[in-house]
Amino acid sequence: MIYSTTIGTANDWYRSLTAPARDLALCRELAFGLCRWYFALSSLLASRLQKPLRARDRDIEIILLLGLYQLLIMKTGDHAAVNETVNLARAQQKPWARGLINAVLRTVIREGTTLDEDLKAQAYPDWIVRRIRRDWNDQARQLLIRGNDRPPMTLRVDTRQIAVDEVIARLAVDGIEAVRHRRVPSAIELPSPCEIGRLAGFEQGLLSVQDAAAQIAADLLACEPGARVLDACAAPGGKAIHLLQRYDAIQLAALDASETRLERLQQNLARIGKTAQLLVGDAAKPDGWFSGGSYDAILADVPCSASGVMRRHPDIKLLRRESDIMPLLALQRDILDGLWRLLKPGGKMLYCTCSIFKEENEVQIGKFLQRHGDCVELPLTESDWGQARHNGRQILTGSDNMDGFYYALLSKPSGL
Numbered sequence: 483m484i485y486s487t488t489i490g491t492a493n494d495w496y497r498s499l500t501a502p503a504r505d506l507a508l509c510r511e512l513a514f515g516l517c518r519w520y521f522a523l524s525s526l527l528a529s530r531l532q533k534p535l536r537a538r539d540r541d542i543e544i545i546l547l548l549g550l551y552q553l554l555i556m557k558t559g560d561h562a563a564v565n566e567t568v569n570l571a572r573a574q575q576k577p578w579a580r581g582l583i584n585a586v587l588r589t590v591i592r593e594g595t596t597l598d599e600d601l602k603a604q605a606y607p608d609w610i611v612r613r614i615r616r617d618w619n620d621q622a623r624q625l626l627i628r629g630n631d632r633p634p635m636t637l638r639v640d641t642r643q644i645a646v647d648e649v650i651a652r653l654a655v656d657g658i659e660a661v662r663h664r665r666v667p668s669a670i671e672l673p674s675p676c677e678i679g680r681l682a683g684f685e686q687g688l689l690s691v692q693d694a695a696a697q698i699a700a701d702l703l704a705c706e707p708g709a710r711v712l713d714a715c716a717a718p719g720g721k722a723i724h725l726l727q728r729y730d731a732i733q734l735a736a737l738d739a740s741e742t743r744l745e746r747l748q749q750n751l752a753r754i755g756k757t758a759q760l761l762v763g764d765a766a767k768p769d770g771w772f773s774g775g776s777y778d779a780i781l782a783d784v785p786c787s788a789s790g791v792m793r794r795h796p797d798i799k800l801l802r803r804e805s806d807i808m809p810l811l812a813l814q815r816d817i818l819d820g821l822w823r824l825l826k827p828g829g830k831m832l833y834c835t836c837s838i839f840k841e842e843n844e845v846q847i848g849k850f851l852q853r854h855g856d857c858v859e860l861p862l863t864e865s866d867w868g869q870a871r872h873n874g875r876q877i878l879t880g881s882d883n884m885d886g887f888y889y890a891l892l893s894k895p896s897g898l
């Protein structure tokens with residue numbers, strides 16, 4: 483079974499640390515930043531070394547990369563960056579490395595090296611660069627460069643409880659600047675991120691942290707009052723919570739293969755004071771958990787490469803392997819096929835991924851339509867976000883400052 487294990491790995495690690503807030507912030511900056519720029523900085527480092535470092539000196543390589551990160555991205559003062567980095571090597575008890583670190587960093591300073599756009603477009607493993615180039619041709623370079631930007635902190639306002647403008651005004655009173663998202667009406671962006679604890683209204687469920695692209699799901703699914711709705715890959719529950727807040731008269735079943743991740747969904751439900759039927763099981767094999775009574779609407783937010791959220795979770799660049807993709811494609815196909823049987827005639831299924839790879843998106847849906855003659859794809863042509871594809875609609879990372887996302891809306895006509 484494949485879970486989207488990479489998502490949140492660095493975040494979970496960071497949350498487990500205990501240290502003074504300032505040190506934690508620096509630690510986070512260095513760890514996330516190094517993941518974001520690892521491949522670009524590694525190629526820069528390789529060009530500055532006379533011979534590659536030995537495998538057992540990986541610690542020194544990482545220390546050198548941290549030095550480069552401080553110099554080129556954080557713009558730490560030259561003197562401080564070199565000193566701190568050399569001191570780190572001292573702690574590793576490899577005195578020989580101090581001279582090397584000094585020499586490399588001082589050369590970079592002397593040459594006035596910068597991280598130019600060519601290097602920025604290389605801040606990914608080769609297989610990801612190849613795929614993005616193959617899939618997006620003339621859009622690929624900008625996509626690769628933009629995919630390194632720091633993502634905004636985006637919030638979803640529960641507009642049935644409070645108006646967006648009122649939230650913006652209340653945040654301003656607390657000294658937090660927020661602006662409306664230009665495409666997604668429930669979304670607001672905070673130009674400077676802040677601790678969730680400072681957000682008045684978070685605990686009562688007036689606000690949730692959710693990228694604008696992910697907020698589109700609940701609108702597209704448009705559930706009728708009383709509808710039986712299945713969120714088939716539901717944890718940790720961002721979209722399930724949105725569905726319950728948006729359509730309060732629905733009967734929601736929230737399924738996930740991971741019991742641990744479902745616990746987080748349960749906590750989120752408690753926060754907003756809503757309930758759902760929680761099911762642990764494999765969406766591709768409904769016989770293990772489905773007890774009858776088909777659904778009016780299904781959300782299939784399937785496990786995927788997460789290639790659309792690398793700016794938010796830069797550790798994906800290091801953890802995801804090309805060999806993960808084929809099994810993911812097979813799982814997505816099986817989930818789609820398994821769920822289709824559970825949809826009522828007249829019902830709708832929304833397929834989505836946080837991927838920018840065509841095979842997981844428009845190609846996957848094209849093949850699904852070929853296999854299922856009883857499926858009609860509903861056009862999303864009235865939408866003004868992302869770009870229309872032959873099947874479904876794609877948001878490329880950074881477009882309107884959103885995460886990379888894909889949506890396709892499928893219906894089972896009642897007359898067939």
Ligand SMILES: C[S@@+](CC[C@H](N)C(=O)[O-])C[C@H]1O[C@@H](n2cnc3c(N)ncnc32)[C@H](O)[C@@H]1O
Nearest residue numbers: 715716717718719720721738739740764765783
């Ligand atoms: C993209 S995440 C879902 C995010 C969620 N919809 C939200 O908005 O918070 C994909 C989820 O699919 C779950 N998953 C992976 N394989 C699955 C399977 N075969 N059946 C059901 N869920 C699965 C993972 O545990 C993960 O929680």
